[in-house]
Amino acid sequence: SKASIAGHPIHPMLVTIPIACFVGTLLTxxxxxxxxxxxxxxxxxxxxxxxxxxxxxxxxxxxxxxxxGRRIREQPTAWLHMAGNLVVLVLSFFNMLIHTRDAWTSVVPTGLILSA
Structure with missing residues (x-):
């Protein structure tokens, strides 16, 4: 991993937080x-x-x-992983903007659909 702290890759450390937050958003x-x-x-x-x-x-x-990492880019799943995460991040950004509205209109139905 190119991005690491003391030999520990940063990306796997950070991804758990948005995953938990986005699942929590759906539940709330x-x-x-x-x-x-x-x-x-x-x-x-x-x-x-x-x-x-x-x-x-x-x-x-x-x-x-x-x-x-050239070897990472050679993996087809790495491209799918990157594209999928980009889609989730963009959808979550728009969901965040929708959630700035008044409570009921921020959640039902658009916010709930985007969270799902």
Whole structure:
């Protein structure tokens, strides 16, 4: 890995945070949809924001590894991994913008669909 700290690759360390945040967003969106309790919509907005910010950092570390290693670029799954994560990050960014609206319109139905 080109992006590492003390020999430990940064990308695998960071990706767990956006994964947890995006799954948490789906769960809190469902909770808001079922209860209309404003707290759940606030949780979703914060989880999305943290997930997108750390996701961008993870993407930078992953791109550094991808561009820095010829053997990595030769793997077809590496290209799928990069493209899939880029799609998720872009969708999550738009979901984050949607979640800035008023609670009900931020979650139902568009926010919930994007979270899923």
């Amino acid at each position: 969106d469902i909770a808001y949809w079922r209860t209309a309790e404003m707290t759940w919509a606030n949780f979703s907005a914060w989880l999305l924001t943290v997930g997108v910010i750390v996701g961008i950092l993870a993407a930078i570390a992953g791109l550094t590894d991808f561009l820095g």
